Amino acid sequence: MPKIGMEPLRRDALIRATITEVGRSGAKGATVSRIASRAGVSPALAHHYFGTKDRIFLAAMRHILVEFADGVRTRMATAKGPKQRLAAIVDASFDDDQLHPDTVAAWLAFYVEAQRSPEAARLLRVYARRLNSNMVHELRQLAPEATARRVAQGLASLIDGFYIRLALQDRMPAHSEIKALVTDYIALNLGRI
Amino acid sequence: MPKIGMEPLRRDALIRATITEVGRSGAKGATVSRIASRAGVSPALAHHYFGTKDRIFLAAMRHILVEFADGVRTRMATAKGPKQRLAAIVDASFDDDQLHPDTVAAWLAFYVEAQRSPEAARLLRVYARRLNSNMVHELRQLAPEATARRVAQGLASLIDGFYIRLALQDRMPAHSEIKALVTDYIALNLGRI
Amino acid sequence: MPKIGMEPLRRDALIRATITEVGRSGAKGATVSRIASRAGVSPALAHHYFGTKDRIFLAAMRHILVEFADGVRTRMATAKGPKQRLAAIVDASFDDDQLHPDTVAAWLAFYVEAQRSPEAARLLRVYARRLNSNMVHELRQLAPEATARRVAQGLASLIDGFYIRLALQDRMPAHSEIKALVTDYIALNLGRI
């Protein structure tokens, strides 16, 4: 019983199913069949909407990045001053939604997949640069240019590092503690301001 | 031209080929055929020596971890005092050998694979715990227990973060600069000692 | 030209192809490729419908056993008295359909395969017990319990023995003569009733 206006719903369901499936079964285990079946549709429909598996993956990646960007933007809107705006970025990174195990695992899997997909790499680059320029822009108001660039590098690495460890290591600190560690990093680097 | 005593040579060649292949083609693209052919042998021989693809991967992972552990141990041997010993760990982490693009990529791929392989996860856990206990042990001589544990977490995350970014991001700082950033992290946290 | 409702047709074709192929090439020679190609489909489709080769084999075995059971049931329906019902079993066993060389050979091959497949063994056990209880039930009306059990054993063995010899020996008697030999066995054991 085909209905009209189903397309956006199906696309969304498939994207969510992809993230969950990649998170749980890994990039290798996430077959089109499984993704489709999780979304409640046939594998053929997934191809109908996305063309290839790569494009399904790409769409899912884009979805994750957009959600993160939205999280940053929302928090930025109400933040006052560079310090609060830096905190907004950190907050968005360690938002409970973003830290859902499936999402973290999927993020990591996509991250790695990106090494072989130029398009995925481009996506990641765009996001990374935007994030970096955001950080540098705020940091520059608190420290010299060179320091700002340096701290931005460290900050991004620290965040990514916690992500990968959350995905793979057991015995990790609580989310709140992680956030505190990242915030500390900023404070330490800029001196007790 | 079959000779005797080939086994260790073949095993080694296959392990190296695995690391290179995983680094370049990813965990998915690294088929037994490609690995074997890179090692100059038939796929059947790879199975003859390792049994399954999983075990080939495991052996390669073990190889990477052992090499890293050796690097740490060697540097530790000549290091004097906790600060130098911490520096030894950082040094070993950013050794030029360890930072070879193929190795970094392979390390990352294995890291992710570990989410589905209990045995690989175990390997990683052992290595992570040893590293952590090493760090904590040194840090405890420079700061209170709680601080030591906290800094060790941040330190490990920072290192992992740089690794993943080295594998995936362009425009990364020079290795020396990265090492400086990590060293700074320790210094900042322990106060200018 | 894919049509709808193909599944039962394909399953059937594959099962028949399996029996023929196992009969002609043996259990070892009957590869999924050959079976599929005999059924006019790709090997992938065979897996699509049956999952594994084992399950294809199992389905084929079940088919043979069900056909035999049907033959018995049909003949039983119109048989009057225990002697006729015993004859019905013998008749069904040496029905021309059941005695088709491919079927006999397949039956034998499956019979042997069953030694390593618990599920196949279970299938065979069920069929053997049903057959035995059928025989004993009829024989008991013509002779004491102990005799009935004994003759049922001999009868089943005699039938199986002729089967295996039909599959493997040359210079076998005609089907009618075999049937007479089996019928004689009953008569001899129960006395000339």
Place this chain on the structure above:
Amino acid sequence: MPKIGMEPLRRDALIRATITEVGRSGAKGATVSRIASRAGVSPALAHHYFGTKDRIFLAAMRHILVEFADGVRTRMATAKGPKQRLAAIVDASFDDDQLHPDTVAAWLAFYVEAQRSPEAARLLRVYARRLNSNMVHELRQLAPEATARRVAQGLASLIDGFYIRLALQDRMPAHSEIKALVTDYIALNLGRI
């Protein structure tokens, strides 16, 4: 440490290993490697002595048939009169050695294999004919030619039938009971002589 005069020992060990292995793992599961390893030698040596796997199997089959023939011959030597000589054949068939589960299973497996190996089929035919002519020869002294031929057929089938059922069915009667059933068959057919 190669020794001289090892050949017959190795051949024998390999043949025995083949029978055991085929009995336990089936014709499919009995690989040259497993057979060789059970015999305590390398797979290469098995080929050195027998050339191909088929020839190893053939040798094992021949071994079983010869052992059976020896059993018959030995018992025949001391048997007096046709009835005792028929009993000798039955006795040899249900000798405890011949009924060892591995041997029965192997016998059956070879029996089936023979359908695809002309040489194995020839072996089997020779043995079957010799057995048949033995039986007929004795029976002819107790009954008319036609009866003798008929009973010989039934007798051989009954024996083969018990064999296959011993290999595959559970809940079989004791060996002694089986032997009695077979002996009864002869007596019933020849009248209470």
Place this chain on the structure above:
DNA sequence: AATGAATGAGCCTTCATTCAT
């Protein structure tokens, strides 16, 4: 006499993808 080394051939199985309906 015996084996470690090595491989070609082949099998089961999976999966992304296409197509007619």
Place this chain on the structure above:
DNA sequence: AATGAATGAAGGCTCATTCAT
């Protein structure tokens, strides 16, 4: 709009067999 039907291509793995030592 949606799917069942179907397959080509490829991958992991096994095994009989060969060969130099």
